Amino acid sequence: MSEALADKAAALDAADELAGLRKLFALDEAVYLDGNSLGALPSHVPDRVADVVRRQWGELRIRSWDESGWWSAPERIGDRIAPLVGAAPGQIVVGDSTSVNVFKAVVAAVRLNADPARTDVLVDATTFPTDGYIAQSAARMTGKRIVPVDPADLPAALGPSTAVALVNHVDYRTGRLHDLPSLTAAVHAAGALAVWDLCHSAGALPVGLDAHGVDLAVGCTYKYLNGGPGSPAYLYVAERHQDAFDSPLPGWNSHADPFAMTPGFEAAQGARRGRVGTPDILSMLALEAALEVWDGVAVESVRAKSLALTDFFLECVEAYAPKGRVTSLTPVEHAARGSQIALRCEDAKAVMERLIARGVVGDLRRPDVLRFGFTPLYVGFADVERAAAVLAEVLAETPAAKTPEQAPEQTPAD
Amino acid sequence: MSEALADKAAALDAADELAGLRKLFALDEAVYLDGNSLGALPSHVPDRVADVVRRQWGELRIRSWDESGWWSAPERIGDRIAPLVGAAPGQIVVGDSTSVNVFKAVVAAVRLNADPARTDVLVDATTFPTDGYIAQSAARMTGKRIVPVDPADLPAALGPSTAVALVNHVDYRTGRLHDLPSLTAAVHAAGALAVWDLCHSAGALPVGLDAHGVDLAVGCTYKYLNGGPGSPAYLYVAERHQDAFDSPLPGWNSHADPFAMTPGFEAAQGARRGRVGTPDILSMLALEAALEVWDGVAVESVRAKSLALTDFFLECVEAYAPKGRVTSLTPVEHAARGSQIALRCEDAKAVMERLIARGVVGDLRRPDVLRFGFTPLYVGFADVERAAAVLAEVLAETPAAKTPEQAPEQTPAD
Numbered sequence: 001m002s003e004a005l006a007d008k009a010a011a012l013d014a015a016d017e018l019a020g021l022r023k024l025f026a027l028d029e030a031v032y033l034d035g036n037s038l039g040a041l042p043s044h045v046p047d048r049v050a051d052v053v054r055r056q057w058g059e060l061r062i063r064s065w066d067e068s069g070w071w072s073a074p075e076r077i078g079d080r081i082a083p084l085v086g087a088a089p090g091q092i093v094v095g096d097s098t099s100v101n102v103f104k105a106v107v108a109a110v111r112l113n114a115d116p117a118r119t120d121v122l123v124d125a126t127t128f129p130t131d132g133y134i135a136q137s138a139a140r141m142t143g144k145r146i147v148p149v150d151p152a153d154l155p156a157a158l159g160p161s162t163a164v165a166l167v168n169h170v171d172y173r174t175g176r177l178h179d180l181p182s183l184t185a186a187v188h189a190a191g192a193l194a195v196w197d198l199c200h201s202a203g204a205l206p207v208g209l210d211a212h213g214v215d216l217a218v219g220c221t222y223k224y225l226n227g228g229p230g231s232p233a234y235l236y237v238a239e240r241h242q243d244a245f246d247s248p249l250p251g252w253n254s255h256a257d258p259f260a261m262t263p264g265f266e267a268a269q270g271a272r273r274g275r276v277g278t279p280d281i282l283s284m285l286a287l288e289a290a291l292e293v294w295d296g297v298a299v300e301s302v303r304a305k306s307l308a309l310t311d312f313f314l315e316c317v318e319a320y321a322p323k324g325r326v327t328s329l330t331p332v333e334h335a336a337r338g339s340q341i342a343l344r345c346e347d348a349k350a351v352m353e354r355l356i357a358r359g360v361v362g363d364l365r366r367p368d369v370l371r372f373g374f375t376p377l378y379v380g381f382a383d384v385e386r387a388a389a390v391l392a393e394v395l396a397e398t399p400a401a402k403t404p405e406q407a408p409e410q411t412p413a414d
Numbered sequence: 415m416s417e418a419l420a421d422k423a424a425a426l427d428a429a430d431e432l433a434g435l436r437k438l439f440a441l442d443e444a445v446y447l448d449g450n451s452l453g454a455l456p457s458h459v460p461d462r463v464a465d466v467v468r469r470q471w472g473e474l475r476i477r478s479w480d481e482s483g484w485w486s487a488p489e490r491i492g493d494r495i496a497p498l499v500g501a502a503p504g505q506i507v508v509g510d511s512t513s514v515n516v517f518k519a520v521v522a523a524v525r526l527n528a529d530p531a532r533t534d535v536l537v538d539a540t541t542f543p544t545d546g547y548i549a550q551s552a553a554r555m556t557g558k559r560i561v562p563v564d565p566a567d568l569p570a571a572l573g574p575s576t577a578v579a580l581v582n583h584v585d586y587r588t589g590r591l592h593d594l595p596s597l598t599a600a601v602h603a604a605g606a607l608a609v610w611d612l613c614h615s616a617g618a619l620p621v622g623l624d625a626h627g628v629d630l631a632v633g634c635t636y637k638y639l640n641g642g643p644g645s646p647a648y649l650y651v652a653e654r655h656q657d658a659f660d661s662p663l664p665g666w667n668s669h670a671d672p673f674a675m676t677p678g679f680e681a682a683q684g685a686r687r688g689r690v691g692t693p694d695i696l697s698m699l700a701l702e703a704a705l706e707v708w709d710g711v712a713v714e715s716v717r718a719k720s721l722a723l724t725d726f727f728l729e730c731v732e733a734y735a736p737k738g739r740v741t742s743l744t745p746v747e748h749a750a751r752g753s754q755i756a757l758r759c760e761d762a763k764a765v766m767e768r769l770i771a772r773g774v775v776g777d778l779r780r781p782d783v784l785r786f787g788f789t790p791l792y793v794g795f796a797d798v799e800r801a802a803a804v805l806a807e808v809l810a811e812t813p814a815a816k817t818p819e820q821a822p823e824q825t826p827a828d
Contacts, residue, residue, distance in 0.1 A: 026472040034476050041472035046464060049696070053463050057642055058440040058455035062448050062777065070643060097691025099665030100514055107555075125677070130666035130691060133679040137662050141521075141555040148677065173675075222692070228471055229484060229695035248551050251513030252544035259780060261587075263539070263562065265547040277511025277544060278636070281643035282463070282697045363476065366673060 001320050001389045012312065012381035018305050022378045024293045025226075030359040031383040031390075036200060036340050036373025037363055039226030039290075048289035052282060070281050074232075074253075075271050077288045081225070081234055084299055085198060085217070086208035091236050093274040094221070094284060098199060098233040099130045100249070101218040102166070104274060105235060106138035107248040109164040109193040109216055112241055118163035118192065120147045122154065128172045131197055135166050141248070151178045158190035165192055169207065170200035170338030173365050175330040177201070177338045181212045188213065199223060203294075204339035204376070205303040209236055216241070224339070224375060227287035235274040242270055251276035293377060305376035306339040309384055313341050313372065316388030325395045329369065343370040347398060354394045360387045415734050415803045426726065426795035432719050436792045438707045439640075444773040445797040445804075450614060450754050450787025451777055453640030453704075462703035466696060478695075487698050488646075488667075489685050494705045495639070495648055498713055499612060499631070500622035505650055507688040508635070508698060512613060512647040513544045514663070515632040516580070518688060519649060520552035521662040523578040523607040523630055526655055532577035532606065534561045536568065542586045545611055549580050555662070565592045572604035579606055583621065584614035584752030587779050589744040591615070591752045595626040602627065613637060617708075618753035618790070619717040623650055630655070638753070638789055641701035649688040656684055665690035707791060719790035720753040723798055727755050727786065730802030739809045743783065754787040761812060768808045774801045 013019055026041040056068040065071045078092030085092075096104075106121060123135045125148035132148070139146045144164075149157040151167055158165065165187045170177050180196060187194040193215040201207055203224025209217055217236040221227035237245050247267070252258050253275035256266040267273050314328060326343040345351055345368060352364045362372040372387065427433055440455040470482040479485045492506030499506075510518075520535060537549045539562035546562070553560045558578075563571040565581055572579070579601045584591050594610060601608040607629040615621055617638025623631055631650040635641035651659050661681070666672050667689035670680040681687050728742060740757040759765055759782060766778045776786040786801065 026468075028473070032475065038471075038476045040475065041467065046467045046472070049467050050460060050464055053455065053460045053642070053700070054440075057452075058460070059442065061446065061454065062452045062775070064643065096510065096514065097665065097694075099667075099691035100510065100663060103663055127677075128666070129669070129672075129675045129677060129679075132677055133664045133666060133669070136679065137664055141662060220692070228467070229478065230692045230698070231696070232694065233691070248555060249514060249517055250547045250551055251511065252542070252547065253513075255543065255547070258543075261543045261779065263541075263543065263546055265543075265550065277513035277647070278634070278644045280511075280646065280694050280697045282645070282700055283694045284644070286467070286696055361476070365675070 001392060005316055005319060005385050009312070009381040009385040012308065016305060016380065018297070018301060018376055019380060021293060021297070022380065025378045027378060030361050031387045033360065033362045033372040033374065033379065033387055035375030035379070036223050036371070038229055039223055039375065040378055042226055042290045042293050044292070045228070045286055045289045049282065049286050052285045070279070073281065073284050073288065074275050074279050077284060077291070078234055078271055080288065080291045081202070081221070084225070084294060085202050085219070085236065086206060087210050087236055088239070090270055091239055092234050093271040094234045094287070095232050095275055095279050098197070098218055098220045099134050101233045101235045102131050102134040102197065103138055104247050104249055105195045105216040105218050106135050106164060106166055107142055108237070108245050109195050110138065110142045110144055111246045112215070112244055113163045113193050118161055119144055120161045120163060121145070122147050122149045122157055122162055122165040124167045125150050126171050126173070127166070127168050128197070128199065131166060131168065151183065154183055155186040158186055158192060160191070162190050162192040164195060166195045166197070168197045168200065172200055173329070173369060174342050175338045175340040177205070177336050179335070180207065180214070184212050184214055200338055200340070203302070204306055206299045214238065221287050225287070226290045226293065228283060228290065231283050231287045232280055237271065237274055242273060245273050247273060249276045253277055253279070297377070302376045306374055307334050307337065309374040309376060309379060309381065310337060310339065310341050312381055313374065313384045313388060316385050317343070317391065320388050320392035322392070322395050326370065339375070340371060340373040343372070344368050345370050350398060351394055354398065355390060358390050358394070360390045415806060419730055419733060419799050423726070423795040423799040426722065430719060430794065432711070432715060432790055433794060435707060435711065436794065439792045441792060444775050445801045447774065447776045447786040447788065447793065447801055449789030449793070450637050450785070452643055453637055453789065454792055456640055456704045456707050458706070459642070459700055459703045463696065463700050466699045484693070484695050487695065487702065488689050488693050491698060491702045491705070492648055492685055494702065495616070495635070498639070498708060499616050499633070499650070500620060501624050501650055502653070504684055505653055506648050507685040508648045508701070509646050509689055509693050512611070512632055512634045513548050515647050515649045516545050516548040516611065517552055518661055518663055519609045519630040519632050520549050520578060520580055521556055522651070522659050523609050524552065524556045524558055525660045526629070526658055527577045527607050532575055533558055534575045534577060535559070536561050536563045536571055536576055536579040538581045539564050540585050540587070541580070541582050542611070542613065545580060545582065565597065568597055569600040572600055572606060574605065576604050576606040578609060580609045580611070582611045582614065586614050587743070587783060588756050589752045589754040591619070591750050593749070594621065594628070598626050598628055614752055614754070617716070618720055620713045628652065635701050639701070640704045640707065642697060642704065645697050645701045646694055651685065651688055656687060659687050661687060663690045667691055667693070711791070716790045720788055721748050721751065723788040723790060723793060723795065724751060724753065724755050726795055727788065727798045727802060730799050731757070731805065734802050734806035736806065736809050740784065753789070754785060757784040758782055759784050764812060765808055768812065769804060772804050772808070774804045
């Protein structure tokens with residue numbers, strides 16, 4: 001819609017050092033801006049999954065537990081994720097869903113901070129809901145109480161009654177990035193433990209779990225890590241906490257000697273203590289294959305491109321979209337922005353349906369948020385310009401329902 | 415090794431109404447008697463998984479949550495498993511590991527039986543270890559205590575302090591089948607709830623969950639259900655308990671309106687209440703495909719063949735094996751036998767290694783148990799005769815270390 005912005009997009013794409021990674025993914029004509037919900041398929045994954053199914057399962061069968069490395073996959077893949085979130089090896093284990101890992105992490109954090117005067121589990125009030133629901137259960141089952149706190153108010157809310165704080169690194173709805181280093185330091189200064197949910201940050205920006213002294217963390221692998229639908233989540237337990245990590249889900253896979261099959265439980269050392277039951281091999285090895293697209297990719301480069309993509313999207317939307325039809329909920333300042341842009345739009349549902357029909361795929365967060373995720377491994381600047389142009393077209397074609405304020409002569413029923 | 419037994423095998427195979435099912439599986443020359451650990455690959459599964467990966471994930475991407483039926487898979491696949499375990503639709507949900515489902519089931523059962531005088535959770539003392547470890551955690555987190563009880567002693571151990579009994583339907587080690595109808599009735603007569611672990615029975619014999627009034631049950635899907643390595647487990651909550659089912663893992667997938675994303679939790683109705691986080695789609699849909707081999711197969715026929723297979727194996731071992739080298743731990747009476755034979759053997763580890771090298775695949779349960787699973791969908795009677803013959807050869811070639819009793823002139827160090 002604007003030659004200047006199209007030219008700018010071309011120039012940005014030409015200078016993009018990550019542009020070559022796009023060819024690693026199975027993509028089509030659509031502009032896929034929903035990699036913050038489900039990452040695209042890396043093209044080599046189907047053949048790898050086929051090998052797992054046909055040869056490892058179909059031919060080797062149980063021998064694969066050793067010969068194909070099935071048994072050790074949760075730790076091995078954890079170590080592959082570790083550099084993406086700034087963790088040294090031996091602290092991350094892959095398995096179960098994010099929700100289940102939130103339960104492990106919150107219960108274990110409460111047990112690590114056993115002072116009975118510390119009665120409170122502070123939970124990000126804007127959290128993705130599952131974290132709040134699960135934290136509530138963890139609190140109920142450990143005799144604590146939940147205190148919902150906006151992350152901005154967390155430092156003031158911390159105190160001698162705080163046991164644990166559970167915070168999302170990036171808000172799933174608005175794309176706001178919370179300040180992990182300073183909030184973790186504040187939690188520690190209050191004598192509490194910090195549990196971070198990295199679902200919307202891992203693979204999009206540097207996390208620095210070790211550098212910032214995070215206690216425990218969880219994250220999913222099907223967004224920026226492209227592990228596939230519902231691929232297993234992960235749990236980070238800082239090395240200093242591992243010996244005292246006391247899981248509420250001490251399944252046989254977390255036993256020091258699982259095949260001894262003894263009635264008494266003795267916890268394994270290290271990251272394996274975070275495992276529970278038999279690992280879900282097909283999904284886990286699809287994830288392992290998918291992580292290969294990160295070979296040689298620095299998260300810092302990804303972050304730089306992510307900010308450039310979201311800056312450019314905001315610029316194009318500002319230039320193209322009818323005034324007043326959308327308002328960004330995502331902070332302008334880089335330090336507070338994840339890798340998505342959330343636009344409030346009165347008729348968001350209808351707009352998103354039309355966008356998708358025209359090949360621009362984002363998603364809706366009810367009732368009125370258009371959410372666009374920017375995955376630097378496979379989204380380019382021309383995609384961004386096109387997405388903004390199509391959005392502007394759709395918005396121009398579908399005027400918002402008149403509100404009484406805009407059109408006082410209309411009745412609310414219009 | 416015996417023409418008579420080889421002839422008998424041929425006659426039994428010729429009369430086997432399930433014999434035609436073997437061609438549905440990817441099998442080779444080996445006699446695979448480890449389907450009670452990891453079921454064989456149904457031959458159509460690789461193409462189905464490839465479609466899930468390439469088309470559903472790679473092309474449709476997030477649209478597949480609706481268009482490919484991803485979102486409803488946990489209940490849909492639960493309903494596919496239901497007839498195999500004697501459950502009406504709407505009571506089984508697939509997802510998470512068996513261990514995680516044991517946690518849900520035991521905690522929920524304790525909450526369903528809220529009388530504070532009922533302080534005890536009785537757990538099968540011979541249980542697969544993970545059930546015991548997890549039940550211990552569930553008891554710890556709900557203020558109950560664990561009482562380990564041999565299933566044979568369960569009726570006597572039940573009483574006014576019993577809240578819940580957790581029992582394995584078939585013992586993973588010995589293959590002993592516990593009497594689900596009578597034990598469930600005894601548990602109910604004591605005013606307690608019965609939670610059954612069906613890992614080693616579902617798909618091998620009729621379970622009759624509804625008919626026998628079981629309260630809650632869990633099971634895995636990678637043994638007799640052939641779902642693939644680490645495929646998702648399932649949870650059964652009897653319909654009469656669903657409204658009061660209070661999960662310790664109330665993830666967003668168990669919310670009445672997950673996409674409302676409200677901070678307050680409101681539990682879904684029905685089986686979906688047993689869900690937790692985002693379902694693991696690749697593994698789940700591999701399982702769904704694998705279950706198609708059950709189309710038109712009656713579990714009663716499977717049970718009849720299973721008993722014939724294990725009877726015949728015992729007969730062949732008795733005829734072929736050197737006297738005194740192995741002793742069956744599996745009950746002779748049909749009513750107490752699952753679908754495996756466990757043979758105690760002093761040098762079990764070395765024997766199993768040699769068996770596997772010669773194409774007879776069972777497994778070892780430390781220290782001294784040779785375990786052979788008989789999966790009626792793809793194991794035939796000639797397989798059984800061959801397995802016993804090879805076992806006899808191996809045993810004859812590798813005389814057991816002499817024990818003082820057998821060879822009093824030897825020292826124990828021999």
